[in-house]
Amino acid sequence: MRGGNWVGVVGRRLRKQASYGSHSTSSPPEYPNILGPNLPDVWTSTTQSHRPQSSGNFSASGNTATIIDGKPIAEEIKFRIAGEIQRMKTAIGKSPGLAVVLVGQRRDSKTYINIKLRACEKVGIATVIAELPENCTESELLDVVSRFNEDPSVHGIFVQLPLPQHLDEEKIMTVVSPEKDVDGFHPLNMGNLAIKGRQPFFIPCAPKGCIELLLRFGVEIFGKRSVVIGRSKIVGLPIALLLQRHHSTVSTVHSFTKNPEQITSQADIVVSDVGIPNLVQGNWLKPGAVVIDMGTNLVKDPSSRHGFRVTGDVCYEEAIKVVSAITPVPGGVGPVIISMLLSNTLESAKRAFGFT
Amino acid sequence: MRGGNWVGVVGRRLRKQASYGSHSTSSPPEYPNILGPNLPDVWTSTTQSHRPQSSGNFSASGNTATIIDGKPIAEEIKFRIAGEIQRMKTAIGKSPGLAVVLVGQRRDSKTYINIKLRACEKVGIATVIAELPENCTESELLDVVSRFNEDPSVHGIFVQLPLPQHLDEEKIMTVVSPEKDVDGFHPLNMGNLAIKGRQPFFIPCAPKGCIELLLRFGVEIFGKRSVVIGRSKIVGLPIALLLQRHHSTVSTVHSFTKNPEQITSQADIVVSDVGIPNLVQGNWLKPGAVVIDMGTNLVKDPSSRHGFRVTGDVCYEEAIKVVSAITPVPGGVGPVIISMLLSNTLESAKRAFGFT
Structure with missing residues (x-):
């Protein structure tokens, strides 16, 4: 992965062994069908067709609500991703790569980016960060995004929002290749x-x-x-x-x-x-x-x-x-949410490498 | 506008004077804001902010419902479009062009297309129809669409649905240039x-x-x-x-x-x-x-x-x-609905010619 070889951009590379350790499963585990089942809409004029209730929702029961704790689920997903990346490295000698673009010095943006970089590092996703000054021009930023679009070692591009006021966020998000738009905000992906x-x-x-x-x-x-x-x-x-x-x-x-x-x-x-x-x-x-x-x-x-x-x-x-x-x-x-960013980056790399 | 110069495609040209006559208005009339006003979502923690009611909806009043008759509105819109096209012709010597793609011989499809062609003719939109045989290959169809994408005299491309089963509708609709997708079904436009x-x-x-x-x-x-x-x-x-x-x-x-x-x-x-x-x-x-x-x-x-x-x-x-x-x-x-197809084609031509 290239990084940091143009004016105004500081690249740094983080490429470490997945700290989740190796994963012995050789075939990918089953993912839940996030997009939902593809069913035709069949209407009848008198009644609506309903799928039989396979399982009810949680029932109301006073104050015994289930607390949906995301942490162990996130850990499990990250563990699975780390295993998949390990399997990819072993099989084809490649790993997924995520490029992060940061404009300016917002402290909160830096914090968010660091959380993402650490998460990538832990599962074995290579990262490159392009940092541009607050007053960079739109064409400088577009140039950075275009380079990442072309770079075959980058499978996901993440432009940290918000961007400074003088930059056209809509335009920049549309320039990110839909095939590397791990955020999923490109209008083609939204459509x-x-x-x-x-x-x-x-x-x-x-x-x-x-x-x-x-x-x-x-x-x-x-x-x-x-x-x-x-x-x-x-x-x-x-x-x-x-x-x-x-x-x-x-x-x-x-x-x-x-x-x-x-x-x-x-x-x-x-x-x-x-x-x-x-x-x-x-x-x-x-x-x-x-x-x-x-x-x-x-x-x-x-x-x-x-x-x-x-x-x-x-x-x-x-x-x-x-x-x-x-x-x-x-x-x-x-x-x-962060584990989903890792998951999107892994999916993208699998597609790019034709790795299943 | 080119048409009919490839195997298996019958092109015919309809380019007539707008039968709505000339329109004396030199500046475009005001269009209603179809996309809606762009307002920020401002929430407060205790109450929701509401715009004051500028006008109420129709009130319930027994059986005196208003019948929303689309015909005179459609006629008025077509009249306006014809005037705009006349103004365009006079000013820059150009008119909008719509390309229609029909695969096979479905009678209902032909009927729909004829309605559209007649409507185009009436307002002064030039049309070209590419007819392909039922058993045409995907690449033949894609080739036709690509030619229309490249053709500067075509401002709108309309692929009549449904397509025969062996053709990948999703793929074909995605190949239509989003800038000529007068149907608005391209995922980029939907996004x-x-x-x-x-x-x-x-x-x-x-x-x-x-x-x-x-x-x-x-x-x-x-x-x-x-x-x-x-x-x-x-x-x-x-x-x-x-x-x-x-x-x-x-x-x-x-x-x-x-x-x-x-x-x-x-x-x-x-x-x-x-x-x-x-x-x-x-x-x-x-x-x-x-x-x-x-x-x-x-x-x-x-x-x-x-x-x-x-x-x-x-x-x-x-x-x-x-x-x-x-x-x-x-x-x-x-x-x-048909007048909206004409309106989309006119809008597209105005964009292409930089005509306001």
Whole structure:
């Protein structure tokens, strides 16, 4: 992998042995069908056809909600990825590569990138980071992205957002090759996610993590009512599209929805990604619902060492008395999202190398 | 425009003066904002921010529902388009061109194509039709599409569906240049329709016609509950995406939805495109709702001259007693859809020629 050989870009290479150790499985394990089963819509004029209930959702049972802990799942996924990468190295002498592009010196961006780099390192994904100054030109940035597009050792390109105001984020995200768009934000990938039966190269990491958790916890999605609160292109929109591909009946609630609590209270599955602590209160939730809280909000907390704590969009204390299962924040979906980035990068490398 | 210069393809040219006559307006008239206003989602933790109601929807008033007649609107749009094309011809000596691709001899496909060709002819859009035999190879078809992609006199390419089974529809639709994809089905255009703030080159004709009718009849979409029944890539999916861009709260009902009537009965706006006559009965509808019936179904009718008649998905006789406005079938959205194809072709030509 090349890196750091152009003006204004500092490349550094991290290529280490997977710290998860070797994985003895020679064939890839079964992945859950994240895109959902491809079923024709068969309507009848008098009744709707329903698949028989193979398994119910969690039942409402007072305050015995299941806590959907993402950490062990994330660890298990990373372990599996590390094993797959080890198998790839052994078989063809190659590993996946992820290129990260950072413009400017935002501290939070650097923190996020470091978390991703460490995760890559642990599973054996080679990484290269291109750092550009805050005042770089659009053409300099596009040049960096184009080089990564051409580089056969790069299988995923990750442009850290937000970009400085003077850069056209939409344009830059569209220049990332759809085949290396491990974020899944390229409109071609989003379109192929939206259109039933089509296969995007990548599913965005947050929605993929959300569905992964639902599937692993045996939550039935098929035929269930889902409400997605928030409609960002990163989370809300692709989650709604993905839930629909799993044949859920999806409603999207947003800031201009007049009665969000009333609509949300009809849902079997609630996914929230809004950025407002405690927006979703207990009375918004149907007894027995499953809640995936994608919000990550910092709230003041004098009792905490740093003076604040991280919380989601859902009032956890109230929700836990009503719902059948819920993701805590932190520790719910968050850890799984990064493992989805690793998974997308591995998938991309497998495709590039024709490795199965 | 070239046509008919390759084996197995019969090209014919139709290039006539617009029969709508000249249009004296020199600047383009204002188009309604089909993509919806681009507003940031601003949430607050305790209340949802709502735009003040500028105008209410139609009010429920017994059986005095407004009949949304698409024919005069379609005529008005075509008149405007003809005027625009006349203005273009006068100013730069150019006109828009639409290429139609037909594989095989399906009678219904030929009928649809003829309707489109006649509509093009009337407004002054030049057309070329490539007819390929039923047993043509994929590469022959792809070659035809590629030639149209390269042809600067072609601004829109329309591949008539369905294609014979042996041809990969998905692949062929993806080969159509997104900049000439007047159908709006290319995943890149669908992705850009889905992502808030982005501009697809084209909005699919049926959804565009649906929104055009809602806007022209002054139906408030902003903040209203919408239910889209059906989720095809041609109608249901893009309509849901478009209604959401207009800040409606959208639920999509499909064949695996357990209680479609209950969900539909909450909607201020109902759009149906399922293909089941009388699926949507009176008790599915909220009093005062606005109904856009996109279904086109043939039902037996011995009293009719041909032994059948065309009907929509909605039980019109029941609905009209409940709703505030409804599109009849035939004569509602249908006529507007074709004018949207003309509008997309004109838009494309304007873009290509830099003509404003």
